[in-house]
Amino acid sequence: MNAKILLVNPPIYDFAAYDFWVKPYGLLGIAGYLRGKADFKFFDYLDRLHPFAAKQRELESDQWGRGRFYFEKIANPRILEDIPRYYRRFGLPRKSFQQFLTEQRQCDFVLIQTTMTYWYQGVQEVIEDIRKFCPKAKIILGGNYVTLCLCHAEKLGADFLVQGANLKPLGEYLNIAPDLMQPALWEAYRKLNVGALKLSDGCPFNCTYCSVRRVTVNSSPGLWNAL
Numbered sequence: 001m002n003a004k005i006l007l008v009n010p011p012i013y014d015f016a017a018y019d020f021w022v023k024p025y026g027l028l029g030i031a032g033y034l035r036g037k038a039d040f041k042f043f044d045y046l047d048r049l050h051p052f053a054a055k056q057r058e059l060e061s062d063q064w065g066r067g068r069f070y071f072e073k074i075a076n077p078r079i080l081e082d083i084p085r086y087y088r089r090f091g092l093p094r095k096s097f098q099q100f101l102t103e104q105r106q107c108d109f110v111l112i113q114t115t116m117t118y119w120y121q122g123v124q125e126v127i128e129d130i131r132k133f134c135p136k137a138k139i140i141l142g143g144n145y146v147t148l149c150l151c152h153a154e155k156l157g158a159d160f161l162v163q164g165a166n167l168k169p170l171g172e173y174l175n176i177a178p179d180l181m182q183p184a185l186w187e188a189y190r191k192l193n194v195g196a197l198k199l200s201d202g203c204p205f206n207c208t209y210c211s212v213r214r215v216t217v218n219s220s221p222g223l224w225n226a227l
Contacts, residue, residue: 003038003174004107006130006137007031007188010114010122011045011091012069015083019067022046025196026143027113030167031185033178041107042188043100045091045122049191052096065194094125101133109174110137114145114153124156131157140170147215165216 009024024044031040044050046069053059053070061067069090076087110130114123123141130139142162146153153161162170171178186195202216 003109003176004105005031005034005038005040005174006104006107006110006134007040007042007185008097008110008112008126008130009044009046010112010119010126011089011094012116012119013074013087013089013121014116014119015085015087017069017071017088017090019046019048019061019069021065021194021196023194023196024113025184025198027111028184028186028188029198030111030142030170030178031188032182033167033180034174034176035179035182035185037176037179038174040185040188041104042185043097044189045097047092047189049189049193050092050096052092061193089122091122094129097126098129098133101129106134107137110134110139112139112141112158114141114143117145117149117152120145120149120152120156127156127158138173140173142170144211144215148211164214 007024007027009027024046031038047053048059048061048067048069056070059068059070070092071088071090072093073086074089076083080087112123112126114120123145127139130137138160139158140160140162141153141156141158146161147163150161150163160170160173167178186192203210203212206213
């Protein structure tokens, strides 16, 4: 019997965010490698074609598929209290995900993509809901946040963390051999008007202030890190 895997692209906590063709390419790439070897469900908080988002007229896409994310104004974190800008939670309402979880069967694993390190509040929110509604599921985190802030990520309560671009530990944890020739699992979306194609990985330079070398070194490939 195939493992049941839930894929989640978390909400964003930030001052600003806009959909310039933002898609969780890393998460869908990993799922693509497991195509036919696992059964998938997918929840993308940033999906502006989701039935809830589609009802919001201000979220309509322009002719190139870009547009605003649904957002809610929230209190600034204490460390950012002095910044005179509204802090926001970008993404579908939390209750939408909770309803999604109550309607789905229990899953074996939950794969959560992480990107910007300071977006960890969205990851934390997802983990809390998974623990409440799918307590038996094993939660797996991968991506930039995990790679760059491992000690901090360990405190969020996930079961398994994937650092960098080495997918071997993930395959061993899932007990599934990935097929690296498979494309990303774009069919996970119910409706899709734009996609993404990755043509290169990494950077030829090694600047001391840049994290690219850490998140793509020995990449085969470094998909967890691509949004």
